[in-house]
Amino acid sequence: MKNLKKVTKQQLFLPIFCLFLVLLVNLFKDPSFFGISINNGVLYGRIIDVLNRGSEIAILAVGQTLVVAVSAGTDISVGSVMSLAACGTCMVLAGFGVNTTSTIQVPLIIGILFGVALGGLCGAFNGALVAKLKIQPMVATLILYTAARAIGLLFCNNQITYIRYEPYKYLGNFLPGCPIPTPIFVTIAVIIVVMLFLKKTALGTYIQSVGINSRAAKIAGLNSDMICFMCYLICGICAGMAGMVASSRIYCADSNNIGLNYELDAILAVALGGNSLGGGRFNMTGSIIGAYTIQAITTTLLAMGVSTDQAPVVKAIIVILIVVVQSPVFKSWLGKRQAKRLALSKEAA
Amino acid sequence: MKTKKKINSNNLLIMITIIMFIVMYAIGCFVYAGKGFAHVQTFLNLFITNAGLICVACGMTCVMLTGGIDISVGSLIAMDCMILAHGMGVQGWPCIPTIILILVIGVIFGLVQGFLIGYLNIQPFITTMAGMFFARGMTAVICTDQLSITQEQNALFYSWANAKIYLPAFLGYTNNKGKVMTPYVRPTVIIALLVVVVIFIVLKYTKFGRSIYAVGGNETSATMMGLNVKRTKLFAYILSSFLCSIGGICYCLNTMSGSVQQAKGFEMDAIASSVIGGTRLTGGVVNVIGSRFGVMINGTINTLVTTNGKLLSSWANIATAALLCFFIILQSVFAYFKNRNN
CATH class of the missing domain: 1.10.3470 (ABC transporter involved in vitamin B12 uptake, BtuC)
Known part of the structure; x- marks a missing residue:
């Protein structure tokens, strides 16, 4: 648990986590996303x-x-x-x-x-x-x-x-x-x-x-x-x-x-x-x-058949989620809730 | 004595804006006299084409007063126009409920943005950028084609768009066919001017307006004074999105269509108008009247370039940018002198 917290506290955790999530979605949706082939002597994929x-x-x-x-x-x-x-x-x-x-x-x-x-x-x-x-x-x-x-x-x-x-x-x-x-x-x-x-x-x-x-x-x-x-x-x-x-x-x-x-x-x-x-x-x-x-998100959306004009909706929701999770107010609220739960469990014990 | 001096430096910027507008228009009248620039109608057209922008600039001014920014307005207008065009054109919704729907959407949009900015302390730029993406994307989700509203689809809306309110006949002129043209304005102009007056009064004489000034001037001291900074910010963003919806209706009455590409870069026009109109970008100093003149200057530049006919349209952008640069530098020079005096 402590180690997990250490990992999530890292600054690079969020971007890597997001990238990983996008790739994971692709893995389930369409594994051909990861395929790389060589056509005419250049890499494709x-x-x-x-x-x-x-x-x-x-x-x-x-x-x-x-x-x-x-x-x-x-x-x-x-x-x-x-x-x-x-x-x-x-x-x-x-x-x-x-x-x-x-x-x-x-x-x-x-x-x-x-x-x-x-x-x-x-x-x-x-x-x-x-x-x-x-x-x-x-x-x-x-x-x-x-x-x-x-x-x-x-x-x-x-x-x-x-x-x-x-x-x-x-x-x-x-x-x-x-x-x-x-x-x-x-x-x-x-x-x-x-x-x-x-x-x-x-x-x-x-x-x-x-x-x-x-x-x-x-x-x-x-x-x-x-x-x-x-x-x-x-x-x-x-x-x-x-x-x-x-x-x-x-x-x-x-x-x-x-x-x-x-x-x-x-x-x-x-x-x-x-x-x-x-x-x-x-x-x-x-x-x-x-x-x-961001590019991976765009490519994924395009691969799923979402039009270029509609893609921004998904982007907007992702942005809001990220900034809300990052905001200090949200973090302190989360911390307070956790402390409350800890106190409650102690009381019960 | 000292307070008097401070007010003067702020008013001076607006004076410069107004004088610049008059000079620019006078030059236009002088150079393009043969092309009808001096007609009253040309002047009124400035109001007609920019009615939406005037509403939006008023909202933008309020937001900038709190030290924030709202770049979602252009996309929100596109979404409003699309809902109007799709709702009335394709779905056949009646006119008035659709308009009420638009206004409600505006308030909800502002509520979400204001909550994120005021209560969760997220940077205004990022929040409204997400709003911008969202609104533009939703426009495409509703429909990707260009839709237009015709008379058969909604007669009431159509009649509003084409209604002319005539001014006294002595302002008219005789055109080359010998017909007397009476100058007119559209209902959108009345809406826009009403918005300016209402916002002016709200900012100057109500508690809410006063708290906006206080928050923009110094957030910490506003909190210490016992003002609810979070709620003031929330209301400022609701106001901006609401006015933007009104602006969107005006815009739609002008264009009678909705498309994904509509009103692109509108947010920057609104910001530029506010700055040219003397809004201090760090917040605290503002005048809605100045913003209105900012819009007029913007419109005059565009009219000058299109009347000329030979110039590339990009010159209008360059001229606006140069003017923006001039006013920003002027502001910082004033701020420098003010600091030195203190």
Whole structure:
């Protein structure tokens, strides 16, 4: 009993438990969920699909976790920034106003760097507003939430720009001769870089201390504003990366649809990962597991034949259940009930 | 003396909003005089198309006053429209019970959200995000097609939607066919203006309105004053969802249809309108009149872009965002000066 309590007290318990539950439902409902086959030299299967499609959410969740930890707020612009980065890249690669192209104007790497840099720029803008001007994160990022998608449309001259250039598709699909989808590698790379950054430098600890009490951290000699700014910058770069993957998947810049509602999934992933949305301590692994859990839920629902439009109902109920279980009020109520029961059983004895 | 100064800085923001609206509209009249921008009807159309948004922005203002946020409004409107369209169009329900059903659903929706936020201390953003998912999903569960309400299906609702309330004839103009056009408003405009007046009075003169201000100003001191913070928050969210339902009916009267994609991004429009109208986002400072002007500015930008015809529609979004940025920075500059004076 004591050991069980120890396990349930762990921060990672909730996300792993949720993921396990989703997989269990699938096991009973349709065991073919776990089947993996090789067609045309690449891996196929629902599990691969979850890992592949969950890449964008996982990358976004990495950035979002830092933002939530440092400022107790959320960056709601990430979905729009994804779309802006994709449009920027396609504009640079195809040239302004070109609808479809099979040759690219500049080397691929420059285009992709441009997109990621655009993401970084957006992150810096958000960071400046939040860190320097002390504006509520949600409202500060509301500006880019509204504007970024619209600017992306301007970049693409209000149309969908197609890049029919084979290497551009590698990032979101498959590298030639490699059976594993590339987005999985991209995600792993992003996670490793950020993790190294957090573990090898003191940044991770700094972020926690600023998140717990920004003034105390300042008095202790930390540059709170700079640390907050850095987190938003990283979040923007992550959004740029996710935008690249999403755009490469469909080898075009579809400004209206890339990254639609992804900000909500990213925030959900953070909450699901057992992180408090009130800032402070954070657990990156939890967020990443949360991201794949969300994708697993989506894939499961789609596999069961629930339409994309109807899936949100289930998502909403899951969110409410999770946050209610996590809420301190509910926990203390549960504790009180348990104590009462203990007292009663003692009396009876 | 000091209190007077504080009030002035808050009123100044609203003054800037109103002046900006007038200037923007004047520029529109000047540049697009040939396209009918100066007609009274164009001005009234701003109210007609934004009647739903005005109601929603009023509710949003109350919620933001408590320091919270309600992002479920857009989806709730979509659900309301779908229930109206499906109920009256497909099921053939009578008009008035359906509308009462919508209002009841709004109250229940707000009750659940308010309970989670007020009594279980769950972050408003997460709670209302779940509400947003839920309402949008339920819209799709009811029906995934686009439904519209026709005259045969519900004559009463149809007649409300097409009712015109004419203004005095001297405000009219003669169109190029030589016919005199009298300016008119729709019943939705009356509803929206009524909502603004009622909310203004409630916030200013009732106990409930006063407690909302107190909770938004400082939660701890409100608790110490003996106010029931939890209940105030609960009622604020009920009010928001209820007003949102009224807004949904207005919206449906305008569009006469229901679809899953309806009113997407509406919550952000409402938040932007409140901010432009001078609502302090950390809570405590608000004016419903300002929010109404925020909606009008939003509408004017859209009208300007569509009247031009050549500009891409995305310019409207960019202009709104730029304005939002301007007002947010202005707010923080004011807050900075206030802190320095203290």
